[in-house]
Amino acid sequence: MIRISNVSYAIAGTTILEDIDLAIPSGGVTALIGPNGAGKSTLLSLIARLLPLSSGTITLDGLPVDRTPTRALALRLAVMAQEGSVASRLRVEELVGFGRFPHHRGRPRAQDQAAVAEALALFDLEALADRFVDTLSGGQRQRARVAMAYCQGTDYLLLDEPLNSLDIIYARALMRTLRRIADDRGRTIVVVLHDLNHAAAHADRIVALREGRLVADGPTGEVMTTATLQRVFGDTIPVAEVDGHRIALHFV
Amino acid sequence: MAERGWTSPKARLLLLAAGAALSVLAFMTVGLKGGLAFALELRAVRLAALVEVAVAVAVSTVVFQTITGNRILTPSIMGLDALYSLLQALAVFTLGGLGYAMLPATAKFLGEAGLMALLGTALFLPLLSRRGDIPTLLLAGVVLGVLFRSLSLMVARLIDPNEFAIVQSARYADFNTLDATLLVPCLGLTGLGTLLVWRARHVLDVMALGREAAVGLGVAWRRSATALLVLVGALTAASTALVGPVAFLGLLVVALAERTVGTVRHGPLLLGAMLLAVILLVGGQTILAQLLDNVLTLGIVIEFFGGLAFLILITRRRR
Structure with missing residues (x-):
């Protein structure tokens, strides 16, 4: 509450x-x-x-x-604020992995890697996992940021x-995913x-x-x-x- | 995910480490003549000083750039080493040349370093609300740098000309005449500061994402930023005390390290920047002194290339 x-x-x-x-x-x-x-x-x-x-x-x-x-x-509590500056030279997988920081403080364990893999799959980011964040489109980056917040597991x-900047299909998919996470x-x-x-x-x-x-x-x-x-x-x-x-x- | 083989960050760091070891070896052995023990001891002291400066500049620059959210500004571009010169001029002015010279060197240095850490933090903490706003930060840095330099110039004019020589010697980067009395406290301070930064390397990774993201991930932003700025001030004092201000060395080594190591993770980045700084200072000094017979001083060469790197980074920053 x-x-x-x-x-x-x-x-x-x-x-x-x-x-x-x-x-x-x-x-x-x-x-x-x-x-x-x-x-x-x-x-x-x-x-x-x-x-x-x-x-x-x-x-x-x-x-x-x-x-x-x-x-x-x-x-x-995990939060995704409105987009500020984008960290450059980070891969999607690394960015999402930062969501686990409160749990491992810099030394990821097996369960952290599993959580990252789950988040990548849930937000349809597996194909983008190795891409640098600054080479993504606005919508793809937005999904990566949501995945990072979800990955925090709070x-x-x-x-x-x-x-923001999601196309209609991904916007609907994201809302359905949120619904599922809640349910x-x-x-x-x-x-x-x-x-x-x-x-x-x-x-x-x-x-x-x-x-x-x-x-x-x-x-x-x-x-x-x-x-x-x-x-x-x-x-x-x-x-x-x-x-x-x-x-x-x-x-x- | 990570690249393997000779392109992985680990392999690149090993190459840099080999380069640094080679530089150290060359520095110690090339052109040795006369009493071997005496020459080696002399060189070892200078080597220790060069390595200390390299590490202090590299570490303080990486940390400063991460907290302020850019890879262009450095503590010295922001006028932090000019502040150190000003503090020294003020000390000579208030205590008199004799009084200043009579103070124990270690206590004097630690006092100055502590004051630097304090003043540096007080100056830059308010600027952090402008994190990532490079034009504003750059403007603030230029203004602060000019202010400190003019103030120390003004203080210098008020000082007795004989005593002015003491201040003068501290104002220009000079890798040939090192202040050996300060070597031990500077080494100690740099070692301690580097250790603390190393332990905070994962927190620095998170802080690089920006204030909001870092707070969301459980980093106490204000406390961490303050503590790290204190370390930046102390490390800047530790390098300026030994060789004087070197404006663009930090910028040059971090820019090179980021491109050579190929990762933005602070563990490899810190190591890479330190190793590159050692190669540049120790290797550069060997080449200039032994091969080119000191026709150029290392300070000038580094400022020249560092200045070029600064201009390139500024003009290419188009996002």
């Missing part, structure tokens, strides 16, 4: 998050949605202790994220816009998504932010309504139902 209480965050006087109170239950896929600048990435970074918490508390299974040793947290997996292995996955329909199709819960405030939090079916989406995005988005799937018609 991730419990967020009274969290506010400001950068140079500009409020990014205001009074967020939220509980993300263990297990399942939770999607974080909202318009640009809503504070989704900031919230994710605060949970993952990538940004310093200035007010409020965030706990992970009861552990305060800002006061728990970062190494102990790395065994419980109960909680936080992903910031993992579908079969009991992992808790929190994912920032831009595409409402991926959230609708694969997430159990949707948390919606707007201008730094929490506007919706509930089971996917309850959030995926025209009325709620109106409150989140400030515009009318028709929602249709096709073959039992809620679909936001945001492109018409």
Whole structure:
């Protein structure tokens, strides 16, 4: 369980998050949605202790994220932040292997190698294992980064816009894989998504932010309504139902 | 995954080690004349000093480049050795030439090295929020370097001309007149610093991925970066104290090491950079002194090629 209480965050006087109170239950896929600048990435970074918490508390299974040793947290929570600089001259297998660092601190054992092999297979990266990361396309690199976070083998997996630069087939494959990881292995996955329909199709819960405030939090079916989406995005988005799937018609 | 045979990092490191051993052997034996024991002892002391400088420069450069997220900037390009010269000028100025000369050399050096580690960390820690932003870091380095050099020049003008000679001797890279009194403390400090960096080599691998990725993988970024910057400051002091500032040596050896060893892992990279620095300094000194009869000084040759490497790296950085 991730419990967020009274969290506010400001950068140079500009409020990014205001009074967020939220509980993300263990297990399942939770999607974080909202318009640009809503504070989704900031919230994710605060949970993952990538940004310093200035007010409020965030706990992970009861552990305060800002006061728990970062190494102990790395065994419980893995995070894929939005792409920063890309490490050059690293092979895909090496990059994914870094996910095991919290477990072996530099001396990989047999079970670490097995975990890397499993992650490469799961994210369809076996053919790319020996390629240098800086020779990959954006989408391939994105998959390698998700595989690295998965490889960390933690109960909680936080992903910031993992579908960035993935084509439609790989985007769907990745969401299905996340779904499977959550269902079969009991992992808790929190994912920032831009595409409402991926959230609708694969997430159990949707948390919606707007201008730094929490506007919706509930089971996917309850959030995926025209009325709620109106409150989140400030515009009318028709929602249709096709073959039992809620679909936001945001492109018409 | 890893290449085997003569192209594997291990084989390349062995070749470098052979090259370094050959350089050391040549340095000790070529052109020996006169009293053998005396000449060998003299050479052994100078060899130890050259190796110490090579290791200190190589290790501090690799560490600095990894924490600041680039392979172009080095502690000396950022003005850290100019800071050391400034500290020395200030010490001479406040204590007087005689007072400065009368201080025990080891205590003086350790004090300066400690101050360097402190000041260097205080200066560069705030810059780490700009990690990977090379133009900004470069600008900061140029400004800091000019500032320290002008300040030590200004202090030098305030000093008595006789005492100025003491400062002057510490300002230029000079591989012929080494300060032998400092050899033992410098060797000790470099050994200790290198050992600590070696133990952190896996953490350095992770830190090379960037702050966010490293924190996600359980590396206490701020604590590790601070500790490593302290080591960079101490190692820079240990090399500057012996031969004076060498701006581009670190840049040259790390750039060459990365291409020769062919991996970005810090274990092989550190070893490769150290071995290449030994080849460059010890081998270079042998060639210049024995074959070319000292028509050029090693400092100038290294600055020339290092400067070229710097320009090439800067102009080719297009990503």
